[in-house]
């Protein structure tokens with residue numbers, strides 16, 4: 001609803017109390033949050049119930065987090081140097097358990113009260129058959145009471161970078177509540193009373209209040225539904241209205257020629273035979289580009305299916321017809337990789353390709369910007385930097401967006417504003433969206449699917465191992481390295497505890513370097529706290545084969561291509577979602593060699609985690625994995641995981657909320673059937689908001 005908001009909602013978050021320029025920039029880049037309104041639309045992805053207290057004896061492998069009340073009986077520092085830690089004994093009256101701090105122990109020790117009631121909250125873990133909690137939240141029970149601490153706590157998705165700036169879930173929550181209190185008077189109702197009544201949904205302001213400060217899970221659930229439904233209803237109204245209008249087919253630039261560049265590349269440079277699927281998709285794209293209509297195509301293909309070459313060949317078609325092309329990636333790392341890949345593929349061909357990211361220096365930027373404006377630059381590859389006002393194109397004819405879900409609507413529409421006629425759009429994603437669902441969500445969007453892997457690709461063999469199998473896993477790492485291959489070891493990112501993440505990662509590094517000592521073995525580390533250039537440096541070392549093992553948090557998730565890497569080890573795999581594990585696994589198996597994925601877990605984990613692990617071991621098929629993922633999470637599961645990342649919608653998710661979307665479509669259809677022009681009094685709210693959407697950008701009916 002980004003363009004239905006009155007002015008103060010659109011105030012830049014830079015002006016929010018607690019947000020300076022640094023945090024503002026991070027919120028923009030990491031979450032696509034630019035305004036107060038964007039921020040309050042950052043909805044929790046689950047809630048923690050802090051109203052109940054449990055006993056230590058109730059902890060099971062399915063317990064993800066737990067709240068206990070009891071007394072701390074003792075506390076002392078153990079170990080020395082880097083391995084020192086604070087250990088406290090917590091007593092719930094029946095049983096005792098250890099609490100552990102690996103960081104900040106000295107300081108915490110002095111603040112831990114002994115022998116008075118405290119409230120403990122954290123994630124239990126099993127260490128040698130005993131439960132403990134590392135880095136729990138500890139609060140005096142009387143203070144907990146007096147601030148009304150026992151309620152539902154919203155949990156927000158954050159990122160590693162945000163977390164390192166104090167914007168973990170609860171930090172974000174605080175900002176969101178401040179923003180909401182600032183704009184609450186501006187939040188208008190957007191759905192008629194009749195609809196609200198019929199669906200038993202709360203009003204809009206009430207819904208925002210309830211999602212961010214809920215009292216019961218039922219309230220939170222119905223408020224979440226209301227906000228998501230509203231977005232989907234307007235999406236459907238927009239789509240259905242446009243279906244009836246004559247302007248369905250927007251004008252597009254016509255690429256009539258298959259010219260020199262395309263042919264030269266195809267005949268002389270292409271290093272392999274295209275797969276059948278790639279050929280088919282190229283045909284589909286070429287047909288689109290020649291109709292005079294505007295192409296708006298979603299290209300789905302599992303990781304490794306070869307989307308990049310399709311993007312490049314489409315770009316060459318644009319160039320052959322006198323247009324420029326841009327390829328936009330969600331991260332610098334990916335933009336760099338695309339740039340490298342594309343320039344290598346083009347070789348000596350006379351095509352000017354440039355890279356534009358946040359790290360390109362001012363002086364290097366100048367000639368690139370000039371080249372774009374004069375038309376000298378044929379292809380520009382980059383990140384968000386491409387949508388900055390300073391970037392002007394002579395004649396942009398094609399925009400390729402890789403892994404689109406990281407870009408918000410507003411950002412994309414900025415790119416289109418850079419051409420007089422909207423450029424053709426090719427969105428590439430590895431997230432499988434069933435075609436019918438995509439059509440319902442995007443109307444006349446076209447879908448292409450790369451459903452065939454390049455030849456010689458062997459299925460990645462996936463196994464599950466627990467700590468007791470670690471020696472064998474280490475031997476296997478050694479074997480891969482001595483065969484000249486490379487290995488990824490990936491650690492999870494815990495939303496709440498960056499300290500703990502870092503500890504896991506660093507412990508892993510320590511034990512790996514003990515087993516694989518320098519100088520014989522070379523190990524690199526990449527994590528979210530590093531500066532972009534340091535990360536890049538480490539990634540490049542790995543890509544060049546200078547390091548054999550890369551230890552990383554999930555920063556490597558999207559798109560990284562190192563064909564010589566054949567082993568992916570996912571640590572604490574029980575904590576990863578299915579699609580995330582599948583993405584990670586896709587980092588190996590990119591060359592001709594047999595590749596492997598090892599899912600490491602503790603001995604105990606939840607039933608759901610077991611199902612995820614089994615699925616990963618059973619299949620390499622992204623669509624099948626997506627099905628199981630949906631099945632586990634269930635549609636409309638408000639306490640489920642984060643959004644699966646489909647574009648355009650801020651709050652709803654077409655996969656997760658598909659039932660809600662079908663309801664929205666049905667209701668939108670009824671409304672327009674009864675009142676096609678929305679002239680009835682009861683539809684005036686809808687009409688006003690819909691007109692705003694239809695007049696302005698962004699327009700939900702187009703991905704562009």
Ligand code: ADP
Pocket residue numbers: 272273274275278301302303304305306307308309454455559561563590
């Ligand atoms: P993704 O779809 O994940 O973006 P890429 O485009 O990065 O996949 O391709 C993965 C790897 O497969 C690259 O190394 C690429 O060069 C290679 N590749 C792509 N198409 C083919 C093909 N038809 N035959 C052989 N290798 C291919």
Ligand code: MG
Pocket residue numbers: 307308402559
């Ligand atoms: Mg890719």
